[in-house]
Amino acid sequence: MTEIFATIVYLLCLVTSAACAWLLGRSYRRNGMRLLLWSGICFAFLAANNLVLVLDLVVWPDLDLRLARLLLALAAVASLIWGFVWDVEED
Numbered sequence: 001m002t003e004i005f006a007t008i009v010y011l012l013c014l015v016t017s018a019a020c021a022w023l024l025g026r027s028y029r030r031n032g033m034r035l036l037l038w039s040g041i042c043f044a045f046l047a048a049n050n051l052v053l054v055l056d057l058v059v060w061p062d063l064d065l066r067l068a069r070l071l072l073a074l075a076a077v078a079s080l081i082w083g084f085v086w087d088v089e090e091d
Contacts, residue, residue, distance in 0.1 A: 007058050014050035017043050038083020045076035 024040035027033075049072040056065035 007054070010050065010054045010058065014047060014054060017047040017050055021047055034087055035083060038080055038086075041083075042076045042080040045072050045079060048072050049076065 021040050021043035024036050024043060028036035028040055049069055052065050052069050052072060056063065056069065
């Protein structure tokens with residue numbers, strides 16, 4: 001029973017981060033604010049991270065995808081930091 005709840009939580013995290021990425025991307029298209037773009041890219045990487053987490057822990061538990069998860073998390077944080085620095089330099 002515990003594995004079912006863990007799987008549900010992983011899938012809810014995936015859906016939530018994908019929805020955030022989509023909503024931020026849609027807001028960027030309407031407003032054109034670059035911070036929305038970088039935030040959307042960050043959440044897209046986080047959604048990919050959550051997808052790899054589901055694949056790692058639920059679908060293929062024997063396969064270790066920890067490095068891919070760490071690289072996707074690093075890409076998410078790096079893209080958001082890049083967006084913050086880039087927007088500050090142009091102001």
